[in-house]
């Protein structure tokens with residue numbers, strides 16, 4: 001599969017920004033509180049009465065020593081540790097950075113309860129949401145980009161010239177199932193290549209446009225002689241509740257050329273997408289023998305539907 005720039009790397013850099021921004025800010029704030037426990041360095045003397053609704057206020061909130069230590073330990077040091085882990089490209093940094101976004105949201109929620117509505121709390125709550133979302137995006141991109149596929153795991157592919165597996169895959173999830181099917185049957189394998197842009201974020205939106213309209217997406221030449229095979233297994237992702245555009249183009253072009261066909265459809269959902277299988281039957285002019293509908297969540301597969309073999 002062609003690789004575009006790393007989306008994980010971009011999200012990781014944005015997350016480093018959030019961790020440093022929140023971490024350094026918390027370090028500064030807590031230093032001011034510890035240097036002047038009356039809050040005078042930050043002009044916060046008037047805020048102490050609001051803390052008195054909190055548990056153990058008579059011990060913990062008579063000055064800013066405990067809030068300063070808490071700020072340092074909850075938002076300061078952990079964010080700086082997460083930034084270091086992220087700079088060292090550790091997955092743990094991504095998880096920690098995202099969780100610290102949630103932590104900031106929880107911290108500000110306490111402020112919502114004790115302080116009157118104010119600009120700073122609202123803004124920092126939004127920063128927490130953005131940090132958590134950046135962490136989630138970075139984690140999803142990380143999982144996608146570290147999705148393992150090793151050609152040497154499929155030594156049996158190409159040993160049985162009776163069967164052909166044809167697949168289209170943007171992110172590699174369908175490709176893995178296609179290779180597993182080819183490995184099991186010893187089939188030859190053939191990838192459908194789109195002539196449109198399908199990689200990366202722009203590719204995702206471009207594919208979405210084709211998916212939304214139910215359009216065929218132009219594809220390159222299919223080298224294989226379909227008529228020469230006894231059985232063809234078609235593997236395709238689902239796009240916008242329908243058949244992926246490149247596979248629709250393939251099916252139309254393959255109309256009348258395939259003798260026996262099986263389908264493997266890959267998607268995110270808990271439904272079978274049997275209507276999509278019906279559409280493929282219609283386009284190809286042949287009724288399917290078997291049909292698998294498989295849910296895939298960033299590389300973890302679950303069979304949602306498996307037809308009985310005829």
Ligand SMILES: Cc1cc2nc3c(=O)[nH]c(=O)nc-3n(C[C@H](O)[C@H](O)[C@H](O)COP(=O)(O)O)c2cc1C
Pocket residue numbers: 168169170171172173174175204205207208209211237238239240241242266267268269296
């Ligand atoms: C443009 C687009 C639209 C999608 N629409 C759906 C959808 O409606 N339902 C669904 O379950 N998955 C949808 N997906 C998710 C893919 O079916 C899923 O990620 C699949 O595993 C991708 O396989 P691949 O990595 O081989 O391309 C969509 C993916 C793309 C790119």
